[in-house]
Amino acid sequence: MRHLIVxxxxxxxxxxxxxxxxxxxxxEKLGHTQRTYDLYRMGFNPVLSxxxxxxxxxxxxxxxxxxxxxxxxxxxxxxxxxxxIWWMSMPAMMKGYIDRVFARGFAYxxxxxxxxxxxxxxxxxxxxxxxxxxxxxxxxxxxxALEVLQDTHIFRAAGFELLEHLHFDEVAPHISLGxxxxxxxxxxxxxxxxxxxx
Numbered sequence: 611m612r613h614l615i616v617x618x619x620x621x622x623x624x625x626x627x628x629x630x631x632x633x634x635x636x637x638e639k640l641g642h643t644q645r646t647y648d649l650y651r652m653g654f655n656p657v658l659s660x661x662x663x664x665x666x667x668x669x670x671x672x673x674x675x676x677x678x679x680x681x682x683x684x685x686x687x688x689x690x691x692x693x694x695i696w697w698m699s700m701p702a703m704m705k706g707y708i709d710r711v712f713a714r715g716f717a718y719x720x721x722x723x724x725x726x727x728x729x730x731x732x733x734x735x736x737x738x739x740x741x742x743x744x745x746x747x748x749x750x751x752x753x754x755a756l757e758v759l760q761d762t763h764i765f766r767a768a769g770f771e772l773l774e775h776l777h778f779d780e781v782a783p784h785i786s787l788g789x790x791x792x793x794x795x796x797x798x799x800x801x802x803x804x805x806x807x808x
Contacts (some may be wrong), residue, residue: 612644617630622650625739630648630692633797645686654706656703656709717769718769736765740780
């Protein structure tokens with residue numbers, strides 16, 4: 611299978627990036643091909659411009675960076691997105707990627723307020739990280755809100771079959787090496803579980 615991995619974290623030595631590398635390496639070990647979009651390191655421009663709000667057509671071509679990103683999604687069988695949860699949302703860099711790349715006419719169409727996803731037939735895995743314990747997020751209702759806004763309203767609405775939302779909680783700057791190793795094993799297991807050896 612062909613995989614596109616999109617990750618957003620400003621620090622190149624972060625836990626988020628370590629998870630990404632372990633996941634990508636496991637996919638390759640399993641015989642899959644993957645391309646990683648490290649949004650910060652590649653200097654992706656997250657700012658949606660006014661012309662990008664217009665319907666895509668002959669008189670309004672897609673900008674080169676968005677066209678490439680859309681082509682990479684078209685060419686992938688599976689999309690995996692990794693990011694930390696800040697203020698119960700994705701980082702601005704990731705949101706900008708979604709705003710610009712998951713455009714009307716590419717990722718969805720909408721008629722009468724009903725969204726029809728255009729990326730059906732593709733699989734997705736969502737991997738998130740938080741400092742807060744997951745039970746606290748669930749009990750407060752914040753986790754349910756996040757699932758509706760991100761899992762359902764973005765990825766499922768675009769037509770993806772969301773295989774799993776894998777979450778790592780209580781991740782702090784001084785996380786122990788043992789905990790990191792256990793989490794890396796979990797992300798490798800996620801790759802093996804959903805994408806067995808090719």
